[in-house]
Amino acid sequence: xxxxxxxxxxxxxxxxxxxxxxxxxxxxxxxxxxxxxxxxxxxxxxxxxxxxxxxxxxxxxxxxxxxxxxxxxxxxxxxxxxxxxxxxxxxxxxxxxxxxxxxxxxxxxxxxxxxxxxxxxxxxxxxxxx
Amino acid sequence: xxxxxxxxxxxxxxxxxxxxxxxxxxxxxxxxxxxxxxxxxxxxxxxxxxxxxxxxxxxxxxxxxxxxxxxxxxxxxxxxxxxxxxxxxxxxxxxxxxxxxxxxxxxxxxxxxxxxxxxxxxxxxxxxxxxxxxxxxxxxxxxxxxxxxxxxxxxxxxxxxx
Numbered sequence: 001x002x003x004x005x006x007x008x009x010x011x012x013x014x015x016x017x018x019x020x021x022x023x024x025x026x027x028x029x030x031x032x033x034x035x036x037x038x039x040x041x042x043x044x045x046x047x048x049x050x051x052x053x054x055x056x057x058x059x060x061x062x063x064x065x066x067x068x069x070x071x072x073x074x075x076x077x078x079x080x081x082x083x084x085x086x087x088x089x090x091x092x093x094x095x096x097x098x099x100x101x102x103x104x105x106x107x108x109x110x111x112x113x114x115x116x117x118x119x120x121x122x123x124x125x126x127x128x129x130x
Numbered sequence: 131x132x133x134x135x136x137x138x139x140x141x142x143x144x145x146x147x148x149x150x151x152x153x154x155x156x157x158x159x160x161x162x163x164x165x166x167x168x169x170x171x172x173x174x175x176x177x178x179x180x181x182x183x184x185x186x187x188x189x190x191x192x193x194x195x196x197x198x199x200x201x202x203x204x205x206x207x208x209x210x211x212x213x214x215x216x217x218x219x220x221x222x223x224x225x226x227x228x229x230x231x232x233x234x235x236x237x238x239x240x241x242x243x244x245x246x247x248x249x250x251x252x253x254x255x256x257x258x259x260x261x262x263x264x265x266x267x268x269x270x271x272x273x274x275x276x277x278x279x280x281x282x283x284x285x286x287x288x289x290x291x292x
Binding site: 029030031032033034035036039040042045046048049072073075076077078079080081082083108 | 188189190191192193194197198199201203204205206207208236237238239240241242243255267269270271273275
């Protein structure tokens with residue numbers, strides 16, 4: 001079952017005091033998939049490079065923040081569709097995630113996180129003896 | 131999540147003509163699409179075309195005295211899969227985002243990212259010189275820099291001295 005569930009940004013705000021960000025946040029789209037050994041989280045954050053990423057785990061809550069650092073082009077913003085905001089999204093991790101072993105890589109605006117499933121939750125074959 | 135993305139695009143996505151199988155449904159839909167492009171109050175930017183349904187990447191246009199810069203959010207692509215063309219004052223960006231080539235990993239629990247083809251055409255505020263267009267792709271953002279054509283620049287100056 002899916003043990004990496006999303007928390008609403010609103011819930012996030014009531015859980016702890018809001019840090020005043022000057023630009024506000026928007027939630028980036030994410031793909032979640034998994035194998036027997038790990039969960040894979042892919043989060044889309046265009047305009048963010050490695051230095052703009054913050055990934056934190058507090059208890060069973062994983063928070064991803066991506067800050068856009070790419071320079072804005074010169075000139076007047078004539079027409080805009082992209083939100084002028086940074087990215088933030090929080091996920092609630094199930095008990096089968098080993099929060100000590102999370103790896104992350106960033107490529108062309110996609111952050112890929114690998115969350116290892118803890119040993120005891122992996123399917124284990126039981127031998128029938130006798 | 132998907133709802134948020136659509137709203138961000140200025141509500142330009144119409145209700146897609148799904149439902150009945152009337153043979154004229156498609157034609158009507160296309161006709162309304164074309165009408166909408168001309169009726170758009172901003173006039174210059176074509177609304178996201180729903181003819182290629184699904185993915186309509188967000189775009190921004192910046193204008194300076196001598197050039198126009200267009201940025202499109204296209205995370206997770208390879209630059210070989212992106213195509214940029216300029217005809218007159220219309221800029222078209224298209225491409226295809228393919229599933230990553232690595233072994234298809236495990237099962238998918240949640241899929242919000244778009245895959246597949248996209249295409250957007252946007253009318254630029256002035257005419258540009260098609261020989262002086264540069265495009266770069268960094269951190270998932272495509273940045274197209276277009277120099278205004280001599281005619282467009284000249285027009286600006288005339289108005290100033292009037």
